[in-house]
Amino acid sequence: MKKRTLEDFGIQIKKKRQTLPKMIINQDECSVIYIKHFLTRDEEENLMNEMENIEFRQEIIDVYNMNIIAPRKTFSYGDTGLSYQYAGKYEIPNEWPSSTSNNIINDIRKKVHQKSLEFCDVMKDPFNFVLINRYKDGNDYIGFHSDNEKDIVPRSCIASLFIGAERNFTFINVKSNETHSLKLESGSLLLMMGRTQEIYKHGLPKSKNLTEKRYNLTFRHLINKK
Numbered sequence: 001m002k003k004r005t006l007e008d009f010g011i012q013i014k015k016k017r018q019t020l021p022k023m024i025i026n027q028d029e030c031s032v033i034y035i036k037h038f039l040t041r042d043e044e045e046n047l048m049n050e051m052e053n054i055e056f057r058q059e060i061i062d063v064y065n066m067n068i069i070a071p072r073k074t075f076s077y078g079d080t081g082l083s084y085q086y087a088g089k090y091e092i093p094n095e096w097p098s099s100t101s102n103n104i105i106n107d108i109r110k111k112v113h114q115k116s117l118e119f120c121d122v123m124k125d126p127f128n129f130v131l132i133n134r135y136k137d138g139n140d141y142i143g144f145h146s147d148n149e150k151d152i153v154p155r156s157c158i159a160s161l162f163i164g165a166e167r168n169f170t171f172i173n174v175k176s177n178e179t180h181s182l183k184l185e186s187g188s189l190l191l192m193m194g195r196t197q198e199i200y201k202h203g204l205p206k207s208k209n210l211t212e213k214r215y216n217l218t219f220r221h222l223i224n225k226k
């Protein structure tokens with residue numbers, strides 16, 4: 001199939017691609033850093049094309065003890081033997097694309113790991129799991145939650161990468177209700193570290209009239225129980 005360009009996917013091309021990291025939260029041992037335009041244009045385009053080849057699934061998930069159809073589709077890659085329990089689901093990841101296949105996922109995984117090492121030293125191993133969310137348009141969303149499942153290495157860095165439609169994202173402090181909202185641009189990276197998952201919830205609300213799709217790849221360190 002012919003490779004599609006970012007313009008074909010309806011992604012706005014920003015001329016000035018500055019990559020300076022911006023601190024979004026830095027208090028109570030929580031730290032969240034946003035790195036705008038982390039991916040090059042080529043990487044963004046290749047990853048967008050790669051996402052189109054994945055067969056995403058729409059899962060039934062448990063939200064506040066109710067079974068609902070997830071308002072997005074998902075897929076995961078991870079090391080053999082790992083599993084991830086979340087929202088009442090037991091996720092067994094697909095094998096990473098073979099290291100000889102020149103696959104963009106492998107390159108991106110390395111690049112995200114290198115960047116995370118600049119800011120976080122809780123876990124120096126490569127990310128061993130990625131959960132990918134596909135939001136078909138502005139009706140798809142993820143409600144407020146924390147990535148605090150018992151399968152995740154406590155206080156390890158969670159690196160969230162996005163491509164496609166620009167969307168708003170909000171953190172809420174579970175004690176004070178103070179919020180931090182930001183616009184997440186295609187090709188950018190959000191690093192969540194320290195006690196962020198203990199003190200904050202985060203969510204991606206619906207976005208009225210938005211017709212473009214968006215993908216989010218959340219790289220995590222899962223506990224290897226072997």
Ligand SMILES: O=C(O)CCC(=O)C(=O)O
Pocket residue numbers: 131133142147160162169202203204215216218
């Ligand atoms: O799509 C996003 O940016 C957020 C995804 C997320 O919060 C999650 O997978 O836990």
